[in-house]
Amino acid sequence: MKKLLYGWMVLHLTYIGVVNLLASYNLWQDAQQPRAPAQPLPGLLRTQAARYYGRLTGAEHGYGFFGLNVRSNGALTGECGGQKLEPTGRSFETSLRLITLANTLTDDWLAPATVPQADAPLLADYRALVVRNVAFTLHQQAGCPDTAMDLRYALLLYPSLAEARQGKPLTYALRPFLTVHYTFRPHDR
Amino acid sequence: MIVDERRLPRVAPALATMAAVNPGWLAFLRVNVASIALLHFWSLQPDFDLLFSYRGYVYPDILDATHDHVFWTLTSLQQTLAGAGLPLAYESLLLAARWAYPLCLLLLGLGLFTRVAAVGALLLQLLFTQSIHLYQYGADAFTTVALFYCCVFPVGSRYALDLAWQGRKPALAHQGLFLTWLRAHLGLAYFFSGLDKVIGPTWRNGEAIWKALHSHAYFSVFSLDFLVRTPFFLLVGWLTVGLEMGYALGMNYRRSRPWWLLGIVGMHLGIGLFMGLFFFSALMIVLNLAAYYAPTLPQTDEPT
Numbered sequence: 137m138k139k140l141l142y143g144w145m146v147l148h149l150t151y152i153g154v155v156n157l158l159a160s161y162n163l164w165q166d167a168q169q170p171r172a173p174a175q176p177l178p179g180l181l182r183t184q185a186a187r188y189y190g191r192l193t194g195a196e197h198g199y200g201f202f203g204l205n206v207r208s209n210g211a212l213t214g215e216c217g218g219q220k221l222e223p224t225g226r227s228f229e230t231s232l233r234l235i236t237l238a239n240t241l242t243d244d245w246l247a248p249a250t251v252p253q254a255d256a257p258l259l260a261d262y263r264a265l266v267v268r269n270v271a272f273t274l275h276q277q278a279g280c281p282d283t284a285m286d287l288r289y290a291l292l293l294y295p296s297l298a299e300a301r302q303g304k305p306l307t308y309a310l311r312p313f314l315t316v317h318y319t320f321r322p323h324d325r
Numbered sequence: 326m327i328v329d330e331r332r333l334p335r336v337a338p339a340l341a342t343m344a345a346v347n348p349g350w351l352a353f354l355r356v357n358v359a360s361i362a363l364l365h366f367w368s369l370q371p372d373f374d375l376l377f378s379y380r381g382y383v384y385p386d387i388l389d390a391t392h393d394h395v396f397w398t399l400t401s402l403q404q405t406l407a408g409a410g411l412p413l414a415y416e417s418l419l420l421a422a423r424w425a426y427p428l429c430l431l432l433l434g435l436g437l438f439t440r441v442a443a444v445g446a447l448l449l450q451l452l453f454t455q456s457i458h459l460y461q462y463g464a465d466a467f468t469t470v471a472l473f474y475c476c477v478f479p480v481g482s483r484y485a486l487d488l489a490w491q492g493r494k495p496a497l498a499h500q501g502l503f504l505t506w507l508r509a510h511l512g513l514a515y516f517f518s519g520l521d522k523v524i525g526p527t528w529r530n531g532e533a534i535w536k537a538l539h540s541h542a543y544f545s546v547f548s549l550d551f552l553v554r555t556p557f558f559l560l561v562g563w564l565t566v567g568l569e570m571g572y573a574l575g576m577n578y579r580r581s582r583p584w585w586l587l588g589i590v591g592m593h594l595g596i597g598l599f600m601g602l603f604f605f606s607a608l609m610i611v612l613n614l615a616a617y618y619a620p621t622l623p624q625t626d627e628p629t
Contacts, residue, residue, distance in 0.1 A: 137498075138499060142502065145506045148506070148510075149506070149510065152510065160517055163524050167524050187395045192451070194466060194470035198521075199513075199521070206527065207540075225371070225372040225375060226372050228603075229365070232602070234382070236462045265390075266387060296535065300550075306550055
């Protein structure tokens with residue numbers, strides 16, 4: 137029993153080590169040569185069994201939270217019939233998760249070359265669908281009488297430490313990145 | 326046999342010393358992981374529909390479209406059940422999971438049907454987090470890891486209701502191995518977290534800390550902007566990298582352990598207080614205390 141447990145522990149920790157070593161290598165490569173294709177996991181760890189194991193045990197996760205660079209933030213805001221709309225939650229935890237969603241979109245928009253070329257148009261369509269869904273839910277939540285609304289996606293900018301030291305005012309600014317105009321017909325509902 | 330710790334090798338968590346380990350660390354891990362996961366899930370309740378239902382910002386089937394299906398999402402589970410002749414409305418499945426997950430966590434915390442509750446909690450936690458994969462962040466990953474260890478380790482062997490009706494305390498034959506496992510995992514996690522940070526320039530010049538503190542809508546007890554012209558952000562960046570990369574060594578060297586543990590707990594308190602990542606911070610503090618503090622507490626005559 138003890139030998140079995142030892143073996144399991146060694147395999148488990150090796151899995152974690154390999155996943156993280158590769159993640160670090162890919163980060164390093166990205167820092168040297170941005171947009172270089174990422175090194176995939178070894179074949180053994182890409183088997184269905186290994187993927188199930190990694191998902192069920194949490195061993196598949198890389199630990200580079202905020203590693204290399206802290207993610208850029210984005211904000212989704214809407215406007216319908218002159219009314220300002222923003223996806224928000226009643227709890228702080230939900231707000232954190234909505235920021236995560238916006239950050240995921242930001243990452244995809246800022247680094248589109250990190251997906252295989254063939255998948256890029258499909259992913260772009262998917263992002264558009266996600267944003268449209270957010271717009272539709274905001275429209276419904278607000279009970280907006282207008283059938284049209286605008287949804288804007290903007291990058292949130294804040295002076296860097298170097299800029300702050302040079303005396304740049306410490307205020308947030310939104311750099312418009314995308315504005316989409318939607319028209320919801322009654323049968324959309 | 327009385328073990329004189331001073332005569333043992335100072336580096337490496339020697340398994341030989343595990344005989345002196347307080348087995349209460351297993352109960353500490355179980356109760357705290359279950360409590361944090363329960364509170365984390367509770368914190369989502371006011372907006373549960375916005376995240377998981379077809380009244381949410383992103384509908385479940387749209388979220389499901391880019392999922393790798395290595396594990397079920399609520400949508401794919403619904404389809405699997407329908408394929409097996411058990412058609413169930415999405416909202417019914419969501420409601421069942423919404424009640425089952427906190428129930429499993431409650432049972433796990435109390436130590437009642439501990440192993441079954443831990444497995445149930447792990448599967449349901451994965452079901453929920455996979456269903457909203459676009460909203461996932463670090464706290465979810467570490468909750469999966471912590472619940473997995475609650476499934477594997479004998480966390481119900483002390484201070485558990487199971488023991489009341491079993492009428493005996495089970496022997497803890499391999500607790501040294503389990504403790505080593507947890508410590509090694511934490512050592513790897515922190516090392517790679519530090520390594521990833523030091524690869525880029527932003528953690529080395531203080532910009533990463535500055536940016537993290539000014540992320541959109543993050544909570545902060547007070548602004549640290551008044552320190553902008555001091556080397557504070559540079560030092561904190563390097564301190565973070567040093568604490569993380571040196572974790573395995575610092576935590577397993579007897580003399581540096583209390584200071585390193587204090588540093589790591591302080592770092593996570595800082596993440597909680599100045600970035601608002603409360604659940605992530607709480608969970609990491611619990612994992613660290615379970616691995617390096619609770620096992621060192623003096624043993625007393627324990628009640629079951």
